[in-house]
Amino acid sequence: MLTTIPSLSDIKRAHQRISGYITQTPVITSNNIDEIAGCNLYFKCENFQKVGAFKMRGASNAIFSYRPEERVNGFACHSSGNHGQAVSLASKLAGSKAYIIMPNNSSKVKVAAVKGYGAEVILCEPNDKSRVETCAQIMEETGATLVHPYDDYDIIAGQATACKELLEEIDNLDAIITPVGGGGLAAGTALSAHYIEPNLDFYIGEPTEVDDAYKSIKAGKIIPNTSTNTIADGLKTTIGEKNFEILKEHAKDVFTVTEQEIIDAMKLIWERMKIVIEPSSAVAFASILKNRKVFEEKNVGVIITGGNVDLTKLPF
């Protein structure tokens, strides 16, 4: 397991390790969207990734980093979202059991999705204390190993492979932007960009409602979110420590966008590009639309984080 910031070799090893378990997702473009944005956008479509989100990269890397004899007691995590599905599927592929702790108000669809990958679902009270305690108890009882959703160098190295693929396919990017929640994808992208294209500008987009990364990077220390009132449910988490160390070094700027800007950007992508993306994915694109001058006529990579949305509860 990695104990320091992943090097380029670590990221390459991660990519090799997971390549049989993930999809090499397509990079897609749209003249129509480029005209609207005033720049050339290259969307790395992790909504087409297994389990519908980039999380499969980090979870597979973390789980397959363990030797087979270390995997016998299975893996655990607390997640009501994409990370839980990713740990479930990656565990299944590794021949291990997965224990996913989910709040007891999780939608039936989400619980069914996790169970569909063969994981055991343990319901807890819908608060942080219960999640953490229940997870610790399950690990104690089963000997399962925790797979942290973001504050973990193996997770970061796994998420870094999306940007690596993007840069291997598109060689003329001026900038790249991702949204930030806990910071696994953002930190991984920052590292891949830094190692592979050192002159490329790396930016972060974040909902104004949960602007902990923005505040933390300005302050030079982690300032946690005090509320989580955003539609971008993948971005509610406060940035992790390992993630923060990487991002404060490599992020050229952090842009914040309102809820309406996120919804408008999401609708535009669905309408014009005919792809289903989750609100978190729209945050990066919304940041580009809001900061036209920064990106004007540039070639910009955008990581589309995922496409898991409840189609019966769309915001438009």
Place this chain on the structure above:
Amino acid sequence: MLTTIPSLSDIKRAHQRISGYITQTPVITSNNIDEIAGCNLYFKCENFQKVGAFKMRGASNAIFSYRPEERVNGFACHSSGNHGQAVSLASKLAGSKAYIIMPNNSSKVKVAAVKGYGAEVILCEPNDKSRVETCAQIMEETGATLVHPYDDYDIIAGQATACKELLEEIDNLDAIITPVGGGGLAAGTALSAHYIEPNLDFYIGEPTEVDDAYKSIKAGKIIPNTSTNTIADGLKTTIGEKNFEILKEHAKDVFTVTEQEIIDAMKLIWERMKIVIEPSSAVAFASILKNRKVFEEKNVGVIITGGNVDLTKLPF
């Protein structure tokens, strides 16, 4: 202009003629969907086509089949849907004017889309008589040439290019299925399949609510729809004469599906494949789900017709 059923050479010429004006759309697959369907599906994604639908192929072929001096008075059609947008964009690319006759209850979004391609929109009463009369009057006044949406050999040859691309990319198909409305895409697909892979089975899917193709092929003559109560708004039209002649020869079977089956199939594609498809596109997939034994373990091509939907009026 073609005056007989398009030959393979005609389809090849059409493809060459339009190649600079259309997108070579991707063929995508999904393990998840294959498991559900019990066969291997290859989706030809015309939702990613210019104007968001396969109609761009036929319209470009029809319009660019005219010599430049024949294009000076522009082109006309009556359409509230994808064909209107396709004629608008293809006319613009040809340097010609387009006159699109639309019912006066068309949504603002649709009118704006057509105007966005530089076409002149002429509103008529929302009935067939007014559409046809208004269109005739505009043609009389302007000298514009009609671009028929389906009952036309150049349109059929243009739509045939989607299947041609699919068969050039995927060489082991056992069957192919399209939905049918007027029959431009269905007839074109039937011809390409027949010429390029004669052993391939060609099927049609159709909403039970507008099952004119089903009834017509059984009866050996065109039986028009008497009502048009389907969510698949691209399929309300009764099959055209030229289209019927081709389909009765080449369609191995016609499957009909209920409105709920269409909606369920559409939702499944959005959820699992993360792509936006219109209800008409879901009809073919719904037909596969309903007739598992016919397609069991086969390699099946499915033409996704388009992705233009009103996101504020989804059926789920």
